[in-house]
Amino acid sequence: MPVNFPELIKLKRDGGELSLADIHAFVQGVKSADIQESQIGAMLMAIWQKGMSDEETLALTKAMMNSGEVFVWPEEWLVVDKHSTGGVGDKVSLPLAPALAACGCKVPMISGRGLAHTGGTLDKLESIPGFEVNQSVEQVKQILQDVGCCIVGQTETLVPADRVLYALRDATSTVESIPLITGSIISKKGAEGLSALVLDVKFGRAALYKDLDSARHLAQSLVTVGNRLGVKTGAVLSRMDAPIGRCVGNAVEVCEALECLKGRGPDDLTELVTALGGYLLWISGHCHSLETGKIEITQKLKNGDALKKFQAMLVAQGVPADVAHSLCSDATNNFQYMKKAAHQTELKVPQDGTVLEIDGLALAQVLHKLGAGRTKSGEKIDHSVGAELLVDIGQWVMKGQTWIRIHHNSTELSTHQRSDLQTALVIGSSNRYKIESRVAEFIYPK
Structure with missing residues (x-):
């Protein structure tokens, strides 16, 4: 009927x-x-x-997950993944996937592209010469067997219903619906055949949800549905006001991720990688506590094991071996293999004081207009466009000091763009400023 x-x-x-x-x-x-x-x-x-009720949301997620292929892995594999709700400068996946692989996990990370002001992991990786995000199911299985991690785009057979719904949610202004967000995220992760999943749910000016309570509500929905689907699921609520790390863009973020993999990344990026990774190792049963999980991830970043996994993943996904080796070499200038922007413009601090805020959303919006982002699916982006922050929040700065370097291909920044960038920097008179942790709260599986 x-x-x-x-x-x-x-x-x-x-x-x-x-x-x-x-x-x-x-x-x-x-x-x-x-x-x-x-x-x-x-x-x-x-x-x-x-x-939707909890039962409706669960039914929607299950139906979407089963609309296509569901991966099945060898029983002895501990298959884990992480998902972020999106942010500015969020290159966490790049060091996290190989760090988890170095701990013995299998990480079939299916990622997305950037849209509006948020960057996409696939776009960042495609700034590396030869990196191929499109891999068949059999290729994914082989890479996991050989390397332990891969970062790929969604296959044609995985959750096909979501591709339709995702595009129409954007077109119909229904993106913020918690049942629809839950169905989209958890259906894809469930179809990956995961043992465990950690969700990085962001809140703040540069996030989809602006306050902690709204983010917590989404996180609870995601965690509840994930666990009811049989995937051990937890979440981390993290602040998303200022950019993560010091680099925003595609090529520049890859270079910063490599610094993290070499054990010298910025503190907030390293904090997120170790917190998310440690939490995932704990809830998956790999280790006995959150702290021991964080310690293990930290060790893999410091001793070079995660970097070796990243290099192997690059080669497995199409990067020439000499390029991958050079990028992961300690002595290499990472930028030498990336497409470079024609121009660099530096902006100065307008007054003495303490850096109180750097508005990630304002910065990302300028970079988007310069070509770093897209306004619709399939639109080409300029991987070379980006920004380097040269000051930290909480730092005392002097008038005339350079605070940001913009990489761009337009002849020069417009007056409006310069103004928007300068507005993103908030200077105060206090020389005592408490820097908040990126991680605000953990949501535990029930």
């Missing part, structure tokens, strides 16, 4: 609860294109307005 999609839309629009069969029919209709795009948009808006 044909499904009456208008009736399902009306049911949800009026605040009713969809049954398991209703939700399964909707997702299958999305996958097979039996439901019109306008009807999908109407259902998304109804969900955004009326929400």
Whole structure:
């Protein structure tokens, strides 16, 4: 009997609860294109307005996960992954995946591209000559067997319903819906066949959720559904006001990630890598506590084991061996293999004082307009565009001191762009400033 999609839309629009069969029919209709795009948009808006119960959210996630292939790994593998809700300067995945692999885990990290002001892990890696993000299922399995980690794009067979829904959520302004976010993220991670998952849920000016309570609400939904799907799932709530680390962009972030892998990354980046990695090792059963997990990740960054895994992953995903070796060499200038911007512009501190804030969102928006980001899926980006922060929050600075270096290919920065960048820097008179930890809270599996 044909499904009456208008009736399902009306049911949800009026605040009713969809049954398991209703939700399964909707997702299958999305996958097979039996439901019109306008009807999908109407259902998304109804969900955004009326929400979903825990049971509906779980059913939606399961139906999406089972709309395509679900990976199956050897029983002896400890398969783990991490997902971030997006931020500015967030290159955590690049050192984290190989660090986890160095601890004996298998990490099939399926990542995304940047959209709007948030950067994408795949875009960053594609600034490395030869790096291929598109790998078949068999290639992913082989890389995990040989190396232990890979960072790839979503395959055609993995959660095909999500590709349709994800694009239409953006087009229909329903991105913020917690049930839809949960379904999108956890369906893909469930289809990866994971043993354990850690979620980096960000809050602040440069995050999707601006306050801690909203981020906590999303994290609880993600953790609950992930665990009910049989994946040991936990979350970390982290602050996203200032950029992570000192670099924002694609090529420049890869270079900073390499510094982290060489044991000398910026403190906040290293804190996130060790916290997320340590937490994942703990909840997966690899170690007995969060602290021992953090110590193990720290050791893998300091002793070079994580760097070796990253080098092996580069080669396995298409980077010439000599380039991969040179990038991971301690003596190498990492920029020599990256596409360089034609121009660099430095801006000066306007007054003496303490750096109180650096607005990550304002900075990212300028870089986006210079070509570092995209406004729609498939749009080309300029990997060479980026920024280097030359001061730290809490640092006392002098008028005329250089605080930021912008890499760009336009002839010069506009007056408006310069103004926006200078507004992102907040200077205060206090010489005593307490620097907050990036990690605000852990959400534990129940």
